[in-house]
Ligand SMILES: *[C@@H]1O[C@H](CO)[C@@H](O)[C@H](O)[C@H]1NC(C)=O
């Protein structure tokens with residue numbers, strides 16, 4: 188697999204530089220000189236061109252997309268060339284825009300996207316007959332110069348992802364031939380000039396990620412040719428003008444994060460060509476109009492974080508691939524028809540009726556991706572975070588959890604951060620283990636990959652601790668939650684490091700990431716910028732917050748509100764990124780070692796629990812665990828408790844339980860302690876639970892009565908409430924006792940603060 192991937196990359200690399208021969212006419216020496224001056228001004232130190240070959244430069248790397256392309260037109264004498272197109276893209280040139288461009292008589296298109304150019308747009312360009320200017324992804328700053336308004340010939344103007352500030356000059360309204368105007372990801376303020384009403388030929392208008400003021404203007408109804416409209420995180424407020432109903436040619440319609448005004452769904456019934464409809468966080472109330480489900484071209488429907496009510500109709504959505512209804516007030520049953528094969532549906536954060544386990548939504552999900560996290564608001568909050576789980580009750584209390592988001596288990600400062608990197612993530616993903624989990628929503632737009640299910644970012648670097656090498660990313664919303672937590676106050680530490688941008692002088696360093704953070708549904712950070720907070724990329728930054736848990740659940744939600752660049756260093760890089768999470772109860776101290784020594788216990792009662800525990804666990808494992816969701820031993824314990832009348836001493840069953848316990852010790856000697864576990868189970872059992880059981884078994888068989896736990900201690904340990912002590916006698920009279928050897932071996936293992944870290948597997952192989 189890897190070999191073929193490498194081979195493919197090699198082939199692509201070899202074939203990437205495409206050279207096409209053009210007509211053998213010459214470029215006048217004057218234009219050659221100007222060209223050489225231009226590349227020098229732009230900061231290319233070793234590029235030189237000559238009259239014979241300049242017009243033959245047509246390079247494009249399929250891998251890096253680095254492009255150097257010069258096209259020429261033949262002059263009227265049929266023997267000289269004139270430069271008409273210059274494209275230096277993704278070259279990271281670090282100079283300024285060349286004023287000399289105006290000395291090329293027939294230049295019409297310039298594309299200097301993804302360089303490292305600074306300064307502004309030269310006034311010399313104002314007198315030119317340019318039709319196409321793309322300056323995406325540079326460091327251009329200051330006001331957008333008003334002299335751009337003189338280049339009436341322009342049909343395409345894109346200055347996205349720069350540092351332009353101030354208001355948009357009204358003069359741009361004179362560019363009546365404009366078809367494409369992209370101003371996204373700058374620092375523009377004020378209102379859009381009313382002169383823009385005259386830009387009637389616009390097909391593509393994007394102003395995402397700015398600081399504009401005012402409402403979305405009514406005059407966009409003039410832009411009848413509009414094919415793509417993007418107003419995400421622009422600063423503009425709602426409502427969406429009702430006149431958008433006149434825009435019949437819309438293919439992509441993306442509006443998000445417009446504050447405030449309550450509104451109903453805009454009438455888009457005549458926009459039948461819609462392919463991507465995003466109306467996210469637009470304060471839309473009321474119902475989803477029925478015609479939406481009949482739009483045959485619709486591929487992406489994102490209506491997340493509104494106040495939409497009503498039920499979903501029982502119709503099969505034609506061509507819809509992605510449906511995001513996250514964060515609304517939708518109710519009623521989830522119609523099975525909304526889950527056709529191949530669909531991706533996110534219904535998290537809603538008010539639906541909980542589906543039964545037999546419902547298609549709860550059955551095996553190979554055919555579709557579905558996220559039901561908190562999709563129903565019911566009395567029991569636990570059922571909200573554990574949708575489609577048979578057991579939605581807590582059997583024990585947790586005081587802390589530590590997650591290495593998107594990575595492997597990592598031990599730092601004595602704490603093991605559990606990795607969730609094996610769960611890649613994806614468009615509508617829900618994951619949970621028996622203590623915590625995550626919900627991930629969104630498709631990375633414009634990454635040209637509808638099948639992207641790898642929502643983990645990684646960096647190869649030795650300059651940063653392992654916790655930050657991998658991080659979980661999400662395009663829209665990412666929630667980490669812990670459940671079955673003891674109610675009380677917690678300290679939430681969030682660990683970040685920017686690992687997707689570089690720290691060199693290339694366009695790859697120019698990305699800006701911003702997202703919001705909510706803890707327990709309360710906004711704690713708006714426009715959080717990791718790189719700014721850490722003063723650089725590849726630098727860790729930790730944020731600590733106090734949080735109160737009242738219903739055993741803690742939730743940390745990361746939200747993209749349309750801010751930051753979306754195409755640097757590659758298309759589709761944006762949104763939340765988190766490296767690690769730690770949640771601890773600052774007042775909780777794990778049980779001390781000496782406590783156990785003080786306890787005098789009868790070996791008999793301890794053994795009853797043990798015997799019942801192991802027998803019960805084996806029975807339970809065999810009959811219940813197989814083929815169903817993994818559950819904890821505590822369930823069995825509950826059964827045992829009930830069966831023994833909560834461990835009434837009258838129910839003593841004698842010494843019969845000693846057998847299996849002693850067998851443990853024998854097996855341990857042969858380093859096969861896990862043989863205690865029924866082999867029929869395969870790997871489908873909870874190794875932590877098994878290990879805990881065995882460890883308590885060994886403790887209970889302690890030859891020294893003073894070291895045996897009491898009944899209640901043992902129960903508490905089984906439930907995971909109390910740490911299982913390491914304290915056992917060193918060498919001495921008992922040193923030959925296999926039972927102590929086994930416990931000592933456990934103690935020898937490197938263990939973390941939590942009770943869950945040493946797996947039985949470690950025991951076997953250490
Ligand atoms: C310019 O020089 C650099 C370093 O010397 C080299 O990597 C690069 O390929 C050169 N570029 C061209 C166009 O020759």
Ligand SMILES: *[C@@H]1O[C@H](CO)[C@@H](O)[C@H](O)[C@H]1NC(C)=O
Nearest residue numbers: 245246247254256257258272
């Ligand atoms: C070079 O530019 C011309 C004119 O814009 C275009 O037709 C051609 O495809 C480009 N070639 C490359 C390799 O980008």
Ligand SMILES: *[C@@H]1O[C@H](CO)[C@@H](O)[C@H](O)[C@H]1NC(C)=O
Nearest residue numbers: 212261262263264265266267
């Ligand atoms: C240039 O070529 C075109 C078409 O081949 C021809 O019509 C025209 O007369 C030529 N002009 C000159 C100056 O030779």
Ligand SMILES: *[C@@H]1O[C@H](CO)[C@@H](O)[C@H](O)[C@H]1NC(C)=O
Nearest residue numbers: 260261262269291292293294
């Ligand atoms: C190229 O520029 C010359 C000089 O400005 C002009 O006369 C000619 O029409 C231009 N040719 C084209 C095809 O634009």
Ligand SMILES: *[C@@H]1O[C@H](CO)[C@@H](O)[C@H](O)[C@H]1NC(C)=O
Nearest residue numbers: 281282283304305306307328
């Ligand atoms: C552009 O950046 C260089 C350093 O890379 C700096 O010396 C120069 O002053 C900047 N020019 C402008 C116009 O900002």
Ligand SMILES: *[C@@H]1O[C@H](CO)[C@@H](O)[C@H](O)[C@H]1NC(C)=O
Nearest residue numbers: 362363364365385387388389
């Ligand atoms: C707009 O587009 C039409 C059709 O492509 C074209 O005829 C017209 O010249 C363009 N410019 C203006 C200002 O209408």
Ligand SMILES: *[C@@H]1O[C@H](CO)[C@@H](O)[C@H](O)[C@H]1NC(C)=O
Nearest residue numbers: 376377378398399400401402
């Ligand atoms: C934003 O617009 C409002 C009303 O249109 C105005 O009162 C306010 O001064 C504007 N703020 C800025 C920063 O332009």
Ligand SMILES: *[C@@H]1O[C@H](CO)[C@@H](O)[C@H](O)[C@H]1NC(C)=O
Nearest residue numbers: 449450451470471472473494
């Ligand atoms: C929004 O509008 C709907 C319908 O007009 C209304 O029922 C709802 O109460 C409004 N919500 C707010 C927050 O104003």
Ligand SMILES: *[C@@H]1O[C@H](CO)[C@@H](O)[C@H](O)[C@H]1NC(C)=O
Nearest residue numbers: 432433434454455456457458
């Ligand atoms: C949709 O188009 C039809 C036919 O042109 C027209 O009668 C209707 O009013 C339009 N609806 C909207 C909301 O503009």
Ligand SMILES: *[C@@H]1O[C@H](CO)[C@@H](O)[C@H](O)[C@H]1NC(C)=O
Nearest residue numbers: 516517518519538539540564
């Ligand atoms: C949720 O749905 C139920 C009916 O299923 C309804 O009674 C309740 O008011 C809804 N809650 C909200 C917040 O809309």
Ligand SMILES: *[C@@H]1O[C@H](CO)[C@@H](O)[C@H](O)[C@H]1NC(C)=O
Nearest residue numbers: 599600654682727729767769
């Ligand atoms: C580990 O300790 C070091 C030194 O005190 C500290 O800088 C770092 O942030 C700690 N790591 C974690 C994950 O808390």
Ligand SMILES: *[C@@H]1O[C@H](CO)[C@@H](O)[C@H](O)[C@H]1NC(C)=O
Nearest residue numbers: 676677678731732733734773
């Ligand atoms: C968190 O709570 C502790 C104890 O109440 C307090 O000392 C600390 O300042 C709080 N931290 C924050 C960030 O609020």
